[in-house]
Amino acid sequence: MSDSSSADKPPEKTNKPSFDSESFLASCSQKPGVYQMYDANGKHLYIGKAKHLKKRLASYFRPQTPGSKTEALVRKIMHIDVTVTGSETEALILENNLIKAERPPYNILLRDDKTYPYIFLSSAHEYPRLTFHRGNRRAKGEYFGPFPNRYAVRESLSLLQKMFKVRQCEDSFFKNRSRPCLQHQIGRCSAPCVDLIDKKDYADTVRKSTMFLQGHNDELTNEILKEMDSAATDLEFEIAAEKRDQISHLRVVQEKQYIDNGRGDIDIIAAATASGHACIQVLYVRHGRMLGSRSYYPNLGLIENQNDLLEAFISQAYIASGGGLGSVPSELISNVTPSGLDGLTAALSESSGKQIKILSNVRSGRARWLNMATETANQNLTARVNNRQQVRDRFEKLQQDLQLTDLPERIECFDISHSSGEQTVASCVVFTHEGAKKSDYRKFNIEGITGGDDYAAMRQAVER
Template structure:
């Protein structure tokens, strides 16, 4: 610790008194902590006062071997930069939002005279109106379903729209008004678009009144077919009422964020409300030290959460937080308008926050129960395979191919918190020396690529990405292939087990192979067996899904795609002239020359490509 303090003191001499961001770095170059400061000198000087440091911060100081600094114009700018750097470096000693992602939106694309309604995720580069965020793709699909039923807007792409000569099935089932073939005028269609825009903006009551009036007028005129259309549209909009919760449709644009802590673990629930409608919720379990409290965890979460998202006008929270005014100012800069962070004290907003907090508590209780169960299973795995401790990272490997074609290897990862899907990996089998269907050779290639890269990136084996257990789908042959690679690379000390399907591929009668030991089975009702089967089945699901995707891409790939000097326009000309890719491959040079855009030199290149 003394060494760490002395290193920090050296930096203080040259620091200014303005705002900025600092990074504390260990001997391997890993970022331990990212912090912001209104006065860099005063903030960093605090780390040299050993009596005032907690045990956790003292340990961080003892590991510090270097520091880096970025000065900023304002403390608000420092706060925004701090959130960005925390998400980039994922420092050990910061409160860290895990599994952050962008959320889907609904886009009414106005670049076409007959606007399209579609799902959107990512940068908002397309011209149109964006509505969201929605908590999940499922919530977007549910809303799109309502939009189709109520407003009959097109969902097809512009290219399909422009090439249609007759209505598609969606017109037949009254999900689209078919502007592509003139079944509705442009003015009437755009009126539907405006109604959908108003509905997503929270004006559903006004639209319902309009539809009710239209239905009654049609009925009075004995136009019962038109009345039925409005009846069905009203029925679709009725589904919205069930998703407004305690807001009574009055909450126009707000996120409700509530945190609940128990036993050093925290769950934060985020509910999205837009246009008076609940557009779903998401639970988060940020990483933090056990002694950190909600008033410290919540602002760190909020600053990281909105780092890549547009903040709403209002954010309701369930706890007072540190530096609320600073956070509001930072979010206001991102949103380019005022953002209010409020802890409601009474009324419907307080009831809403309490409801969200209750959801956070229940989600945390489920998480703790699942983690406890998972911990018991991992302890059982450690005992079964004679490991030193319950494994924190299990890697499961499987291969897939059809008679050797589209060969693919896959790795899934599991640990104390269940499946770690962001760590899953696919391996396209690249070796040209493998015989079709050589499972052992495929497994060797996967292992070589996985652990050669791991050794390159972390030769000292300090990172958490080294596995505590390898589980191989296969028998003695696959195990031998894997152990051969691990021995060649000098990492044969990683515990490795092969799990082979039982007779007639019956689940529950699997054989387990461990190097140097006799194969064995587990009792059919053993919980650890079920756990290992679940891991193996997840690897099957992932590799087969990936293989199907690869095979599908291969099916849609044309033999003309790799022709030298032939782009999309020339490829289209070739297909229009010859009728098929196969006919192009068999064409003579003289025939190829007759195609628009194909010179004699290019015709020779194409011919030589197919006749090497």
């Protein structure tokens, strides 16, 4: 069900805004829905949702609007579209989809288009290998993950090398070996390339690696413990010592990474705000094991408190997008209660097709990890704010040294490189008051100049 209403009139030479809010509000619906605000050019300014549209929209046009950002927004409004929905849950899902599609400047925006890495176990080879993988999952085999970053993948692969010695080399390297490589010599590969392990034993190490990656560590530990006892009984002490080392590695992982005795999937989310900036720290727990964490620094837009910030973050990160690691966990734990908790929980459950819980009052292990996430968010935010202030101080010093009238807004730095006059390339790095702006970095292939002529290369790069 949808219903759109809007009102505007030609600009007048008065101090009043050109948008006629009184006429608009007089006919505005009192049902739940989504509203879209536009500027004079018909571009989106802000998209929001409300349980009671008329009350929510009226709050923007009160004599004392809450905050300078809201005042700036209201001055730019020329048109508002309203879409009535059947419930607050429908409004939240629609709002989330519209924000992602339109990316309005006054909404919180999560700029995170990175793909997440996996551990890949090949199945097309008689001696499968484990390897780092990022991108499309088209090759035959099993994918474990996703992981929050490449460091978490590398750490898991390194541990698997120590415990089970499954090969991680390329197939081309494997086929051309006539003697064991360095990985075997340092005890990190069983050297199936030169038949130092038979297929049955190698398949067993692959199975155990799979159990570890699937989070079945208790069963795996018990199985290896029985194998160690059996080897010791048969006086095979070298094998027993190897099993002992595997158990030791597994217990270290449990001590460092396990959040509790359960096997649940949990995301722990902590928000911190200061000086108009925000940091959201997310810890990822899968099968009861801590995989790692990730920091987000969203643009606050009109948001003025952590409750609204978490509502906006969770709706964008988890509704219809699969969550931070590709799937919505059954439990989210946050350091403050998100605004609109009931509607947010209902929307998450409907979007994911399973029951989702959002908690903020937790105990024991969960409380410890929540405190860790909160402290990390505060530390990261403090460091980011301080760094940006240092960058601004440098801009002001540059303005003073160069005796500039206005403070520089952007600095572009160019450099030329070539190999003995050939294959000339130019690079450009960009700095703003926010620091390095890597999205604007550029590299240019320089053509049509005399080899070694850096001046001509620089001119071509700047003109381009």
